[in-house]
Amino acid sequence: MYEAPKNRVFSPSVLPPRLKTILLARVLRHDAHLGMTTLFFADGELRVPRVDLPEGAAVKARIEARDVSVALSRPMDVSILNRLPGEIAELEFLTPPYVRAAFDLGQTRLNALVTRESVERLALVPGLKAWAMIKAVAISDLSQDRAPQPRPWPSDRRTSRERL
Numbered sequence: 001m002y003e004a005p006k007n008r009v010f011s012p013s014v015l016p017p018r019l020k021t022i023l024l025a026r027v028l029r030h031d032a033h034l035g036m037t038t039l040f041f042a043d044g045e046l047r048v049p050r051v052d053l054p055e056g057a058a059v060k061a062r063i064e065a066r067d068v069s070v071a072l073s074r075p076m077d078v079s080i081l082n083r084l085p086g087e088i089a090e091l092e093f094l095t096p097p098y099v100r101a102a103f104d105l106g107q108t109r110l111n112a113l114v115t116r117e118s119v120e121r122l123a124l125v126p127g128l129k130a131w132a133m134i135k136a137v138a139i140s141d142l143s144q145d146r147a148p149q150p151r152p153w154p155s156d157r158r159t160s161r162e163r164l
Contacts, residue, residue, distance in 0.1 A: 017094055019065035019111045024145060027057045036136065042107040047081040047136045058145035067138035068112035070101060071131040072122055082134040086110070088126055091119060103132045 023046070025039035030050060037051040039061060046061065053059060075083050089104035099119050103110040110132050118124070 016066055016098060016113060017100070019100055019113055021063045021065070021068075021108075021110045023061045023063065023108065025059050025061055027051060027053050027055050027059060029055060043086075043105040044084055046134070046139060048139045048142060049137060051142050053144055059142050060145045061139050061142050063110065063134055063139055065100065065111035065113035067134060068103075068110060069133040070112055070114060070118065070122065070124065071133055072128075073131070075131055075133055078133070079135075080133040081136045082139075084110070084132045084134075086130065086132055088124055088128045088130055090126055091124060103130070105132070 023039075023041045025041035025046065028038040028040040028045065030037050032050075035050045037048050039046045039048060039051075039059060041061075048061065051057075051059065069080070070088075071083070074085075084103075084105055086103040086105040088101055089109065090100075090102040092100040092102070093116070094100060097115040097117065099114050099116055101112040101114050101119070101124060103112060112132060114124075124130070
C-alpha cells in the first residue's frame with residue numbers, strides 16, 4: 001500500500017489551481033465483469049468505474065483539469081481509457097509553472113492543467129489538433145443529474161401533413 005509522505009510542504013505560490021470541467025452525460029451501458037460503466041456525452045463516450053444507476057440515467061461527471069493529459073498523436077499503447085480527439089482552443093498562462101489548456105472537443109470545452117515546459121516541448125498553440133486523455137479512475141463526483149428523460153414518441157401519432 002502506498003502512503004503519501006506526511007512532511008511534504010507546498011508553498012502557496014506553487015499550489016496548482018483548482019480547474020475542472022462538468023460534463024452532462026447518460027449511462028450507456030455497464031460491464032459487470034470489468035466493473036466499468038460507459039457514459040455517453042455530446043462528443044463521445046467515457047469509461048468510468050461502475051456507477052450504480054440504470055442505463056439511460058442522466059449524470060454529471062466532474063473532471064479535474066490536473067487529470068487531463070495532452071497527446072499530439074493518437075495514443076494507442078497506454079492504460080488511459082478515455083482518449084478524445086480535439087483542438088487546443090486556448091492557452092491561459094497562470095502562475096508558473098501552470099498553464100490551462102482548453103480543449104474544444106466539438107460541443108464540449110475540456111480544461112487540462114499542464115506545465116509551461118509541456119507547452120514549450122510540445123509546441124502547443126491554439127488551433128493545434130491534439131488528444132485529451134483522462135484516466136477512468138480520475139473521473140470523480142459522478143452524481144445523478146435531474147435532467148428529464150425524453151418522452152417516448154407515440155407510434156400512432158401523425159403529423160398534420162399526414163392527416164390531410
